Amino acid sequence: MKFNQTIVEIITKRRSVRTYDTKKDVELDKIKIIQDAMNEEKTKSFRFDIATFGELKKRKERLGTYGFIKGxxxxxxxxxxxxxSDRKNQSINFGRTFERIILKVTDLGLGTxxxxxxxxxxxxxxKISLEDNEHxxxxxxxxxxxxxxxxxxxxMRRIPKSDQRKPWEDLFFLGDFTTPLVREDTGEYGIALEMLRLSPSAANTQPWRISKQNDGYDLYVMKDNRGERHAIDCNYNDVGIAMCHFELTAEELGxxxxxxxxxxxxxxLEYNLEYISTWKTT
Ligand SMILES: Cc1cc2nc3c(=O)[nH]c(=O)nc-3n(C[C@H](O)[C@H](O)[C@H](O)COP(=O)(O)O)c2cc1C
Incomplete structure (x- = not known):
């Protein structure tokens, strides 16, 4: 997927948007770009689509978001x-993929x-046609x-402290989970880690943890039951979002x-951390 701005710029700018400009429609060429990106990212396990609610406004009906989203x-x-059969990897890959689309949409100057x-x-x-096996x-x-x-x-931003993220020393470690990782010791990877830290997560729980090893960066998730309640497992989905931020930044930095x-x-287990994957440097 191609971006106009740098990934670091896009990630730094992105915020959840819940109030939209009713006077400014999304241009058709932008919708086409997003739809193409969605088709490109389709897999056997998931797909994406755009639903339109324009006619609700004419009929003065309310949109079903409990008032959280307007316009x-x-x-x-x-x-x-x-x-x-593999809900864990389905959720990780779903998060990783949909976040790429979210960043593409952010790059187009739109809110999500x-x-x-x-x-x-x-x-x-x-508003969307679902096959029998789709949810x-x-x-x-x-x-x-x-x-x-x-x-x-x-x-909605104040309750989960959306403008804040946990400090480095709570998220990134050297070796085991007792020694915090010093930013100065990470070189350019410090930027990729910082972009991972800015990842959005459900209720801003930030369940990802990283441990730096000799062969790269081990990624862990702090699991809780909340994640399992939904069609996608939110903890694993959040980890997928974090992987997306890290890998796109690493790629951009060469x-x-x-x-x-x-x-x-x-x-x-003593820290309730489940191993996910290792970013092996080559
Ligand atoms: C998987 C996931 C699910 C979310 N679900 C909701 C939701 O149902 N309603 C909502 O208003 N925000 C939801 N959010 C937005 C988060 O609250 C938000 O990303 C977080 O507080 C960080 O704020 P930011 O996105 O502005 O950086 C969700 C975010 C993620 C990643």
Whole structure:
């Protein structure tokens, strides 16, 4: 996927947007670019689409987002194949892929907001045709951000502390999980780690942890039951988002490597951490 701005610029600019400009429609050429990106990212396990709600406004009906989203007529939706034998990897790859689309949309100057719970599933699902084995997993409004934010949007940001992320020393470690990783010791990878730290996550829980090893960077997830309640497992989905930020930044900086699952690596059950993958530097 190609971007006009740098990944670092796009990640730094992105914020969840919940109030949209009703006077400024998304241009058709931008919708086409997003639809093409969605088709490009389609897999056997999931796909994406755009649902339109323009006619609701004419009929003065309310959009089913419990008032959390206002002014958006377009919604991106993520659809998964049910009954996947590997829900963990389905969720990781779903997060990794949909975040790439979110960053592409951000690059086009448009606002988005990952939503896994604050929308009426049935109302949105009526707008897209689902196959028998398909399940509607997530949605994101799509449009131009309104200049003025509503009080509810400010509250929605204040409660999960959306403008903040955990400090480096809580997220990144050297070797085991007792020694914090010093930023100065990470070279250019410090930028990739910082971009990972800016990842959005459900309720801003930031479940990802990194341990720097001789062969690269081990990625772990702090699992909780909350993640499992949804069609996609939110903890694993959040880890996928973090992988997306890290790998796109590394690529941009010319840092060669790739994610590899190393079967010899352990979970750290004492810290409730499950091993996911290692970014092996090459
Ligand atoms: C998987 C996922 C699910 C989310 N679900 C919702 C949701 O249902 N409703 C909502 O208003 N925000 C939702 N969010 C947005 C997060 O609250 C937001 O990303 C986080 O607080 C960080 O803020 P930021 O995106 O502005 O950086 C979700 C985010 C993610 C990644």
């Amino acid at each position: 958006a007529e377009l919604f991106m939706v993520g659809i998964i194949n049910e009954g996947s 907001c990952w939503m896994v719970s604050t929308f009426k599933r049935k109302q949105l699902a009526q 509607f997993a997530i949605a994101s409004p799509l449009g131009y951000s309104a200049l003025k934010k509503r009080p509810i949007e400010k509250i 840092l060669t490597g790739e994610w590899k699952m190393d079967s010899l690596k352990n979970n750290f």
